Amino acid sequence: MKWINKSLYELTHDELYDILKLRVEVFVVEQNCPYPEIDGYDQKSFHIFAQDSEGIMAYCRVIPPGVKFQEASIGRVITHERTRRTGIGTxxxxxxxxxxxxxxxxxxxxxxxxxxxxxxxxxxxxxTISDEFLEDGIPHVEMIFHPK
Known part of the structure; x- marks a missing residue:
């Protein structure tokens, strides 16, 4: 499997459409959570995904250090329903x-x-580095990764 890694401006129109469609399907529709999906970070982020003939299998975006947090950040982590529990997220x-x-x-x-x-x-x-807090009505925690 090949991972694709592009800035917003390198994405094709079809790739961008498929990414946004999957993000809305999972985070808004599947999780029944209306929230502002387009949040102003996409333009500064890198978009990492894998796809096959059926579409995007997994996706996340990487926000550079100093944009949202002092550290780099990974967000909008999604695996398509058909690829969940296959190890693709890991x-x-x-x-x-x-x-x-x-x-x-x-x-x-x-x-x-x-x-x-x-x-x-x-x-x-x-x-985990925080207590639970609500983000758009869903319990979240802050977590940090430090390499060994």
Whole structure:
């Protein structure tokens, strides 16, 4: 499988459409959470995804250090329903963490994770650093990744 890694301005129209469609399908429709999906970070971010003939299999965006947090940040982490529980999410995070380390030589990564996904992110090396808080009505926690 090949991971695609592009800035917003490098994405084709079809890639951008497919990314936004999947983000809305999962975060707005599936999770029944109306919120401002277009939040002003996409233009400054890198968009990492894998696709096959059926569309995007997994996606996340990487916000550079100093834009949202002092650290780099990974967000909008999605696996398409048909690829969940296949290991693709873990593979994507490993690829993304390696890319961040190479791109910025900035090893720490901070995320705001849905609270029920703490074990998933924990298995990828993230540590919870906050109490639960509500973000758009969904419990979240802040987590940090420091390489060993």
């Amino acid at each position: 593979e994507m995070l490993q690829y993304t963490l390696n890319d961040i380390a190479q791109r910025w030589n900035h090893p720490s990564v901070k995320i705001e994770a849905q609270a029920h996904l703490q074990a998933f992110y924990g298995n990828c090396g993230f540590k």
